[in-house]
Amino acid sequence: MGSMADLNRKFCVAPMMDWSDRHCRYFHRQLTRHALLYTEMVTADAILRGDRQRLIGYSPEEHPVALQLGGSDAAKLADAAEIGAAFGYDEINLNVGCPSDRVQEGRFGACLMAEPSLVADCVRAMQSRVSIPVTVKCRIGIDDQDEERDFQNFIETVADAGCATFIVHARKAWLKGLSPKENREIPPLDYPRVYRLKQARPCLEIIINGGIETLDACDEHLRHVDGVMLGRAAYHDPALLGAVDRRYYNGDADDVSRADALRALIPYAGRHVAAGGKLSNIARHVLGLYHGQTRGRAFRRHLSEQAVLPGATADVIADAIDIVEGRGQMRGMEAAQ
Numbered sequence: 310m311g312s313m314a315d316l317n318r319k320f321c322v323a324p325m326m327d328w329s330d331r332h333c334r335y336f337h338r339q340l341t342r343h344a345l346l347y348t349e350m351v352t353a354d355a356i357l358r359g360d361r362q363r364l365i366g367y368s369p370e371e372h373p374v375a376l377q378l379g380g381s382d383a384a385k386l387a388d389a390a391e392i393g394a395a396f397g398y399d400e401i402n403l404n405v406g407c408p409s410d411r412v413q414e415g416r417f418g419a420c421l422m423a424e425p426s427l428v429a430d431c432v433r434a435m436q437s438r439v440s441i442p443v444t445v446k447c448r449i450g451i452d453d454q455d456e457e458r459d460f461q462n463f464i465e466t467v468a469d470a471g472c473a474t475f476i477v478h479a480r481k482a483w484l485k486g487l488s489p490k491e492n493r494e495i496p497p498l499d500y501p502r503v504y505r506l507k508q509a510r511p512c513l514e515i516i517i518n519g520g521i522e523t524l525d526a527c528d529e530h531l532r533h534v535d536g537v538m539l540g541r542a543a544y545h546d547p548a549l550l551g552a553v554d555r556r557y558y559n560g561d562a563d564d565v566s567r568a569d570a571l572r573a574l575i576p577y578a579g580r581h582v583a584a585g586g587k588l589s590n591i592a593r594h595v596l597g598l599y600h601g602q603t604r605g606r607a608f609r610r611h612l613s614e615q616a617v618l619p620g621a622t623a624d625v626i627a628d629a630i631d632i633v634e635g636r637g638q639m640r641g642m643e644a645a646q
Contacts, residue, residue, distance in 0.1 A: 316373055316399055316442065318474065318516050320527070320557045321345040322550070323540030324377040324402070324446070333594040334371045335577055337543070339570040340550035343558040346374045350404045352417070353380035353389035365396055368577075375400035377446065379407065381416045381427060383434035390435040390443065401435055403428070405447040408482035408492040419482035422451045425463040429470035436471050444474040446518070448482045449502050457502070464506060464513070474514040476538055477503045493519075493541075504533040524549060524556060545597045567598050568630050578623035588625055592616035595626070599633055608633040 322329065322337055324347035334346045351364050356378075367374060376393040378401060380386045390401045405428055407418035421428050428445065435443045445467055450460050464475060480496040487495055498520045507515040516536035521527060527537040543550055551565035578591050592612045599605035608629050615625040 316345065317343060317558065318345050318514065318536040319531070320553050321476070321516060321518075321536060321538040322347060322543045323518060323538050324348060324350055324404070325540050325544060326350060326407075328544050328594070330590075330594075331367045331371065332581070332591040333544070334374060335368050336570070336574055336591070336594050337547060337550055338371055339573040340547060340565050341553040343373075343560075344550065344553050345400070346371060347402065348374070348376050348398075350377045350379045350407060351389075353378055353382065353385040356389040356392055357385060361392065361396075365393060365398075367396075369397075372397075373399045375402050375444070377402040377404055378435075379404045379417045381421055381424075381431065383427075383431045386431050387434040387438045391438040394439040394441050398441065400442045400444055401439060402444045402446055402476070403431060403435070405445055406478050406482065408448075408451075408484060408487070408489055419448055419451050420484055422447060422454070422459075422463055422482070425466035428463070429466050429472075432467055432470045432472045442474060443472060444476065445472050446476040446478070448478050448480060449499055450481045451484055452481070454481070457505075460502070460506070461509070464510065468510065468513055473512075474516065475506075476516040476518055477506065479503045479517060479519040500530065500533075507534045524552060527557075544594075546600045547595075547598050548600070567602075568634065571595065571598065571626055571630050575623045575626050578626055582622055587617075588621040588623065589616040592625065595629075602633070604633045604635070 322344055326349050329347060329349050337346055348365065355364055365376060376398040378386055378389055393401050404418055405421045432443055432445065447463065479498050479500050479502060482492050483496060500517065503515065503517050515534045516538050517530050517534045518538035518540065521530065521537055521539050522542040530537050548567050551567070551570065554560040555562055555564055574591070578588060581591060582588055596609050596612055599608045611629050611632050612625065615621055
C-alpha cells in the first residue's frame with residue numbers, strides 16, 4: 310500500500326484513454342521513479358461489474374500510481390473507490406474533465422462541472438470509505454459558463470466537501486460541437502486562470518494540465534502552482550521523463566538513458582509474453598522513445614513491424630536497442646560473412 314506521506318504531485322503523467330494502461334505505466338516508471346502516474350479512466354460501473362484484475366490490475370513497481378474513476382453515482386463511486394484502495398492504489402481521482410459524448414450520456418466527465426454539488430456528494434462518499442486521498446481532475450469550465458465565477462463556485466463547493474487537490478486542464482470543454490480530440494486542441498489555453506485559483510485558494514493543492522510540452526515549460530508553471538501534469542508530450546516523447554527525478558525530486562542521480570529504460574523493460578516484456586500476452590501490447594508505448602534521434606525511424610520501424618508478428622518475444626526490444634546504438638546492421642553483416 311502506498312502511503313499518503315510520500316505522494317508528491319509535483320510532476321504527474323496524465324490519465325489517457327487507450328494509452329496510459331499498465332504496460333505504458335510500467336515503461337514510464339523505468340524512466341522516473343517519483344512522478345505520479347495515473348490510470349486510464351475506468352467507470353465505477355465497470356469496476357463493480359467487470360473483471361477487476363483486467364481493468365485495474367497493475368504491477369507493484371508502478372507506485373506511486375493513482376486510479377482515475379468516472380461516474381456520477383455517489384454510492385457506486387464510493388464502492389469503486391474502496392475496491393481501488395484495497396488494490397493498493399495511492400490516490401483515487403474523479404474525472405470531471407473528459408468531454409466525450411459517450412461520457413456525457415453516462416453523466417460523468419466534464420458535464421459534471423455544471424453540477425458542483427453532485428461532485429461534492431461524490432467526493433464526500435468516496436472519502437468516507439477510503440483513507441487515501443480523493444482528488445478531482447476538471448476543466449476551467451464548460452460551454453458558456455462564466456469562467457471566473459462558475460469555476461470559482463465549482464472549486465469552492467467541491468473543496469468544502471473535503472477535496473484538497475485539483476488537477477485543472479486549463480481549457481474549457483465544449484460539450485456540443487467539438488470532438489474529444491478537438492476539445493484537447495481548439496479551446497484556448499488559459500493558464501493565468503489556474504494561477505489565479507492558486508492565489509485565491511493557497512491552501513489547495515493545484516496541479517496544472519493542458520498543452521505542456523517541455524520541462525522548461527513545467528519550470529515556468531511551477532512558479533505559480535504546486536504541480537504539473539503532462540499527457541501527450543510524455544507519451545509521444547517519453548525520453549523527457551528521464552530527467553524528471555533529477556530536476557524535480559532533488560535527485561543528484563543522473564538522467565535515465567533511453568537504452569537503460571528499455572533494458573529494464575525486457576524482463577517485464579518476457580514475463581508478459583510467457584503469460585500469453587502479445588509483445589505489441591508493450592511495444593506500442595515505446596515507439597516515441599527515440600523521437601528526433603539518430604536512427605529513431607529505424608527503431609520505430611523495427612518495433613512496429615516485428616512486435617506484431619506471431620510469436621514475437623522480448624528479443625525484439627533487445628534488437629531495437631542494437632539498431633539504435635548502431636550494432637543492428639553489424640550483426641546482420643557478421644552473419645553474412
